[in-house]
Amino acid sequence: MRIVRLAAAAAALALASPAQAAGPAVPLPQQEWSFGGLFGTFDRASAQRGFLVYKQVCAACHAMKQLAYRNLADIGLSEDEIRAIAAESMIMDGPNDDGEMFERPGRPSDRFRSPFPNERAARAANQGAYPVDLSLIVKARPDGANYLYALLTGYRETPPDGVEPMEGMHYNEYFPGHWIAMAQPLWPDMVDYADGTPATIEQMARDVTTFMAWAAEPELEQRRAMGVRVILFLIVLGGLTYGVKRKIWADLKH
Known part of the structure; x- marks a missing residue:
């Protein structure tokens, strides 16, 4: 060690x-x-x-x-595993009612x-x-x-x-x-x-x-997924816009 x-x-x-x-x-x-x-x-x-x-x-x-320890849920750790991992660390907290700082086992929110x-x-x-x-x-x-x-x-x-x-x-x-x-x-x-x-x-x-x-x-995966959805939306919107344009100009020609 x-x-x-x-x-x-x-x-x-x-x-x-x-x-x-x-x-x-x-x-x-x-x-x-x-x-x-x-x-x-x-x-x-x-x-x-x-x-x-x-x-x-x-x-x-x-x-x-x-x-924070609770963030470890994003890589697949369970709530029980996270609580156990957090509790292994002693966290400085306080002050208590006597105005003193104290140590306590960690919590998932720490x-x-x-x-x-x-x-x-x-x-x-x-x-x-x-x-x-x-x-x-x-x-x-x-x-x-x-x-x-x-x-x-x-x-x-x-x-x-x-x-x-x-x-x-x-x-x-x-x-x-x-x-x-x-x-x-x-x-x-x-x-x-x-x-x-x-x-x-x-x-x-x-x-x-x-x-x-x-x-x-x-947040990398969520951001990429959102980017892909936005790109697909813009492709569809672009296609619809082009179709409407063709329709309008076709009507004007007649």
Whole structure:
């Protein structure tokens, strides 16, 4: 558990600002995502597995303040599952009748619990870096889904020949400048998937990326469905308008 927490804590240094690294941006491998394209939808099973990865790895340092536990119903979790997940977190509340703050088990209506009470505590635990909130990380980075997946899978144990190692840094093939302060956060079999899916690094990276993409745009599917309906309506309306025009001009000619 300590190793997991240290890896997740170091993630703040990488996710916070990739542009700070020296060197040109590296072209990202393009992945096929279920939510890509005009008719794309979120893979609920993958998003649920991704939430587990976030919960067990990322949540040690990264908040997701824009999400409430009840929002997890959108990726297929039941009310009982959501209540159990929320109750695992102790939420600061109050003041009570005595004017004092107190902790209580989380409720579905609560937002995801932040791992640190304030910014100073977060920076103190992360060598001065402030762990970025992951609620909108996929929207906040260019080509966000592919960037996040590449970052999580781009670690190499040793740099290429001719590249001198940098003390305290880690080589990442797809990070701008290649050297990153974040230690590799994902390792094989780090989490246990209830559905039996093998927890490879690539699978965990894909699942947590899917979850983050959903978190950034939970209304994506509804917006696309509305867009398709609007397009179909405009096509029908255009056809009717053209037909009426033809009829009117035909009558005028006679």
